[in-house]
Amino acid sequence: MKKHNTKVILPNFIYDLKSLAAALRVHINTVRRWSKEGLPSIENSGLFLGSSIKQFLIEKSKKSRVRLAQDEFYCFKCRKGTLSKTSAIEFKVIGKLFSSQVAKVIIKGICKECGRNINRYASGDTIEKFKKIYKKDV
Ligand SMILES: [Zn+2]
Numbered sequence: 001m002k003k004h005n006t007k008v009i010l011p012n013f014i015y016d017l018k019s020l021a022a023a024l025r026v027h028i029n030t031v032r033r034w035s036k037e038g039l040p041s042i043e044n045s046g047l048f049l050g051s052s053i054k055q056f057l058i059e060k061s062k063k064s065r066v067r068l069a070q071d072e073f074y075c076f077k078c079r080k081g082t083l084s085k086t087s088a089i090e091f092k093v094i095g096k097l098f099s100s101q102v103a104k105v106i107i108k109g110i111c112k113e114c115g116r117n118i119n120r121y122a123s124g125d126t127i128e129k130f131k132k133i134y135k136k137d138v
Pocket residue numbers: 075076077078079082111112113114115116
């Protein structure tokens with residue numbers, strides 16, 4: 001999802017739908033949606049306090065950050081963590097970290113759900129886990 005620049009929001013300033021949409025350069029319907037999603041308005045007036053807006057958007061962006069499980073890839077089409085078809089898994093070594101002997105690798109796969117190519121950058125432990133899960137060698 002798009003990250004909003006909360007720095008432009010003044011904590012002690014009161015915004016209405018229009019001025020908030022303008023400040024963040026989003027459509028007014030986006031602000032309406034946030035309001036439905038829980039952006040608190042001052043005594044249901046349809047006015048929003050800057051500090052509440054900031055807090056709401058920061059919490060929202062934390063929630064939407066995708067945490068991948070050990071065996072997952074991020075699929076840009078599905079917009080979430082997905083698994084790869086096992087047969088499609090490939091490890092491509094792209095170099096070794098200077099300070100250690102840990103290889104850096106791109107793991108290539110194909111999304112089980114939509115069939116799109118998916119990649120994940122990995123090193124060290126993550127590679128070992130992928131090898132075990134997908135039973136493949138580099
Ligand atoms: Zn997918």
